[in-house]
Amino acid sequence: MGFVVYAFQSGQPQIKKKSSAVPQLIGVVGLEIHAQINSSTKLFSSSQVGFSAPPNSQVSFFDASLPGTLPVLNRRCVEAAVMTGLALDCTINRKSLFDRKHYFYADLPAGYQITQQRLPIAVGGTLRYSHLIGRKQGEVVTKSVRIKQIQLEQDSGKSLHDESGSQTFIDLNRAGVGLMELVMEPDMQCGEEAAAAVRELQLILQTLGTCQGNMSEGQLRVDANVSVHRPGEPLGVRTEVKNINSARFLARAIDYEIERQMEVLRRGGSVLNETRAFDFKSGQTIPMREKEGLQDYRFMPEPNLPPLMVYDSETAPPPAGTDPGQAVLIDAMRDRIPELPSARRARLVDAFGIRPEHSYTLVNEDGLTDYFEGVVRMSRAEPRKAIGWVIKDVLGLLKQRGLKVSQSPVPPHALAEMLDLLEDGRVSSSAAKTVFQELWKGTGRSPAQIVEQQDLGLVDDSTEIHRICQSVIDSHPEEVRTIRTGNRKVLNKLVGLVQKQTKGRSDPVRVRAILEEGTS
Amino acid sequence: MLRLTIREVSQAFREGRISPSELCQKCLNRIKKTRNLNAYITVTEEQAVEQARAADERFQRGAPKGPLDGIPIAVKDNFCTENTETTCASKMLKGYRPPFNATVVQKLLDQGAVLLGKTNLDEFAMGSGSTDGAFGPVRNPWSYSAPYRDRGGADPDSDWVITGGSSGGSAAAVASLSSFLALGSDTGGSTRNPAAHCGLVGLKPTYGLVSRHGFIPLVNSMDVPGIMTRSVHDAATVLGVLQGQDAKDSTTIRHPEENFHLPDDIDVRDLRVGIPKEYHAPGLSRETLAQWSRVADVLERAGARVVTVSLPHTQHSIVCYHVLCAAEVASNMARFDGLQYGHRSVEDSSTDALYAATRHEGFNQVVRGRILSGNYFLLRRNYQQYFVKAQQVRRLIADDFAQVFSAGVDLLLTPTTLSDAPSHAHFIQEDNRTRSMQEDVFTQPVNMAGLPAVTVPMALSGRGLPISLQLIGPALQDRKLLTVAGWLERQVAFPQIRLPWDTEEDEEEGCNLGVAERGQTAV
Structure with missing residues (x-):
């Protein structure tokens, strides 16, 4: 396991102060995250993966667990897990194993899930994340959480209940889709930290292209293990909070649960080891019908899959005769990792002299860094002048309209041209605002044309x-x-x-x- | 004609002495005449006639596909056959028609083989008698044979001898001359045991050499498709067709040896044959022991070195198998819940109630018993004591074999079964589990180690029933194993079965063609 940088930070939110000599209770939060692997086919079959296909239209014989079918591992999913592991500073296990986890459920047709319980593909990593604190969110605090392991496993199908509740319909489109389960150690203390960690992870996965990371579509599913204790004492009894479909709800669910457990203890009660669901309407966690806790999953090695081997061209090359198209090479995966968000932020601050919090905005917004860099490249204006326009004007309006950066009606070159007019003293800054508003209408006219047609140029006479x-x-x-x-x-x-x-x-x-x- | 080997039939097709359609019809007639054996669960008559006709055309054009073109075959009913009912002899899968062919079935069909039907077995291949299936027990054709009847065997209408199992239907089909080849499955001896009792060659290939895709599993880590034929040469031909890496089965291995022609004769003088002393097991019949010694002598006299070897952990194999088998069964059977396919109970008060009722109604007592014990062994609190221990012992058993082979022994000679086939009335006096533990004692350790093994009939017992011996080889030495098996086959000249359904025509052909061409060196 790698060394761990762990900073205890002040600014613990939402915990009410009580004057007492006894150390205060603090929250302890660990996460289990299921990330759907961004792959065109499933983990063990060649069925297509698609979010909104008609029910049961993407089901192979294996996915329906027809007797006699066997799993065939999808190399793309292995590559995704290796790449994700490397990006999170994990140790990649050269050999990992698959296991069967048994339970009866209508949307689990085989009666077991193939997962990696004993020897997962990646172990012992670190996720560094930051969040903004202080007045105006102007201060950046960096923390880290240890990654215990990343395991490959199958997703289940979906059960749909009819309105009367008497019938259940099964959709197996999702059954067998590849998941990476990331298990984080309980290194976080509150909902805000957990949400920041998840956002950073989301960003890393999206940058790698190993998971699309959309929580509302279930591509990223987060369960939180929450307990409270006094520092220095053993960890308290934990609950597992499920059913959380956004980072914002994650923060709320965890903080509610920490507060609830503290209240239970203050009243002299004890916390039950149970699974609770987050109800986003009430903002509360409520106990789920208990059956999970008593489950014995009767784990067993998956006999139809040989050990999963990954190689390294330098230190552990694949054995002679291995089909080079089939072997997964750790070093090749490492070479394919693009610039990660943290490196990108540091580079932006360094290269363009922008403020650290602006680098967060640029990197956290999909496509905004490229947009900004495009503007800077095409314009003579100072990057520090451009950043204000990109963040305040472009992003501000995009957010207002609910658009993505890629959908911006003002392309980078148009903004760059406008900045040049401003830079050259051909328009005033207030005229520039008018030009920008015209550009936003998306008429296709260039800034220069707008200035000329609307007579916005500086009076030079x-x-x-x-x-x-x-x-x-x-x-x-x-x-x-x-x-x-x-x-x-x-x-x-x-x-x-x-x-x-x-x-x-x-x-x-x-x-x-x-x-x-x-x-x- | 029915009693020929595949090689001989293929020659007859080529020479135009008979057409695939004519032979197919003879086989279908034989199936009808031998209904009381209960060898087949499903007979695919229409399909067979069609396939045979296609083979006719190929021979007429002078372009047959290969050594199996037009050859009538039977397939154990735990291999998936596209659109043809595949039941595993269980109520759970009654009426289930898979949408795909098992790889081994597809390979045979691709070679032009004519599928006659699906053969009977113990439910989900759990048993060693072919007595515990939803379609009733299989009768051993030797129960009706002249030698058995002549030597005071029971009247087959009141009692009969069992085929052994679990691939009893496949063995009965080949032995009763309704099929020239049958696929069995072998997890603890399920191909070799009935082949031995029915006087056939039964091959269990090296694990990973033949694809399991489409084979409805019993114990995935030990299951191997098995081959039953009337000659070693035929078994080698079929293995040559079936072996090879399959993208649909990740446990198959790449094996360069494509050409699988057996040499017609070999010199056994360089051969070192091991006799495992632990195989002198309690319950080994005097007659089987005598055959074992006799054949060892035959080898020795021919110049082979016969040495006693030790496989010390073999004695633990059966109990260890019991744990591993039950655990995998519990897991593999979890999918049969009545939701996607197969039997579904009318009980629908809740999903859990539906599961429970479906599985209670669909599985027999034997299957339910193994599921229960398997789930017990896999419980978190038991896993280390049972499953992990059994796996450790499994490794020791495999190491025993590896040590013997690395010490210079080429192959092992052992009995296949304790005795000749017991009568049905006798066999069912003990339960399925007890019988499986007794009957699989010589065959089962091989599956633990994934090794190739072949059973060859050696002689008739005093009761007029086959006694067979087994050869076990190192992994991937299937060809060498078959070469020696072929040599033994020629030395012992095991007699052909004589059945009341043999027509005069068949008899005549048998005398003229069948026997004449086969090994005759009496020993």
Whole structure:
């Protein structure tokens, strides 16, 4: 197991302070995450994987567990698990094993799930994540959680109950889809930390392309193991909270559960080892009908799959005669890992001099880094000037409309061109806002065309500006008098009036200078 | 014609002495005449006639597919056959028609073989008598044979001898001359045991050499498709067709040896044959022991070195098998819940009630018993004591074999069964589990180690029933094993079965063609 950097942080939220000499109870949170592997076919069969296919349209004979069918391991799923393990600093087991986990359920047609209980493909990793704290969320705190293991396993089908509750329908499209189960050690203390860890993991998986990571579509499913204890004492009895389908709900569910357990203990009760479901409507966790806890899964080695071997071209090459197209090479997987989110953030701060919290926004928003880098590449404007437009204006409007970065009506080159007009002093910053709003309409006109057609260019004619300034001075004798008595603030009003007359097309610095001269 | 070997029939087809359709019809007639053996669960007459006709055309065009083209075959009813009922002799799968062929079935069909039907077995292959299936017990054709009847055997209408099991239907089909080849399955001896009792060659190939895809499993880690024929040469021909890596079975191995022609004669002088001393087991019949010694002498006289070897852990094999088998059975049978296929109870008050009723009604007592004990062995609190221990012992058993072979022994000679076939009335005096533990004692350790083994009939007992011996070889030495088996076959000249259904025509052909061409060196 790798070494662990674990920082205890202040800023423990939502835990009410009680004055007492006894150390306070704190929450202890571990996560079990099921990540659906982004693969075109299932873990052990060649059925297609698709989110919204008609029920039971993606079911092979094996998925339906017809007698006599056998599992055939999908190499793509192994590669995904190896790559994910490497990205999380795990040790990849050169040899791992599959096991059967037995339980009867209508959407588990074989009566068992093939998983990796004894010897999983990856062990002992670390996930470093950060969250923003402090006023205005301006401070970045970095923490880490240990990854116990990553195991490959099959997903189950889905049971659909009719409205009367008397009938159950089974959809096996999901049955046999490859999952990576990531088990995290209980290194977190509150919902916010857990949510931040999950968001970071989501981002890593999406960057790797090993999981699409959409929680609401069930591609990423998170169960939380929650307990409370006093630091230095043994861990308390834990509950498992299920049925959480967003990072926000995860934070709420965990914090509710920590608070609930503390309340139970304060009243002198004891926490039961049970499975609870999060009810997002009430924000509470409620006990699930108990049968899981008593299950004995009767694990057994899967006899139809030989040990899963992965190789390394340098240190552990595949044996002679191995089909080179079939062997999974750890080093080859390592070479295929793209720039990970943490490295990307550091690079953005370093290369462009932007603030760390801005690097989070850029990296956490799918496609926004590329957008920003595109703008910077195509524009002469300072990156630090561009970042404000990208985050405040582009992202702000996208969020408002519920659009993705890829759907932005303002492409990077248009924003870059607009920034150049601004940089070259051809438009004022207020005119630039107008240009941006025009661009957002997506008419296909370039910034230069908009400036020309709407006459938004800076008034460059010196005589004309002097003329307008003079007319403002002439028509506002009261204000001019006040300025002359030393109240310089009123000058701003005159500047604004000039801007209004020029429809924002005058350079405010220049106007101010002319007005100062005229009123002195 | 029916009593020929595959090689001889194929020659007859080529020479136009008979057509695949004519032979197919003879076989179908023989099946009808031998209904009382209960060898077949399903007879696929229409399909067979069609396949035979296609083979006719190929021979007429002078373009047969290979050595199995037009050969009538039977398949144990635990191999999936596309659109043909596959029951495992269980109420659970009555009426179940798989949508695909097992790889071994497909390979035979691709070679032009003519599938006559699906053969009877113990339910889900759990048994050693072919007496515990949902379609009733199988009768051993030797119960009706002249030598047995002449030597005071019971009237077959009141009692008969069993075929052994669990592939008893396949053995009865080949022995009663309704089929030239039958697929069995071998998990603890289920191919070799009935082959031995029915006077056939029964081959259990090396684990991984032949695909299990489409074979409804008993114990995945020991299951191997088995081959039953009337000659060693035929078994070798069929193995040549069936072996090979299968993308649908990840436990199959790549094996370069494609050409599987057996040499017609070999020199056994360089051979070292091991006689495992532990196989002098309690209950071994005097006659079987005598055959074992006699054949060892035959080998020795021919110049082979016959040495006593020890397999010390073999004695634990059966009890160890009991644990591992039950555990895998409990797991493999979990899928039969009545939801997707097979029997479904009318009980529908809840899903759990449906499961319980379906499984109670669908499985017989033997299957239910193994499921219960298997689940017990797999419980978290028992797993280490039972399953893990049994796996450790399994490793020791395999190591025993490996040590003997690495010490220079080429193959082992052992009995296949304790005695000749017992009568049905006698056999059912003990329960299935007791009988399996007794009957599989010589065959089962081989499955633990994944080794190839073949049983060859040697002589008739005093009761006029076959006595067979087994050869066991190192992993992947199937060909060498068959070579020696073929040599033995020629030395012992085991007599052909004579049945009341043999027509005069068959008799005549048998005399002219069958016997004349086979080994005759009396020993």
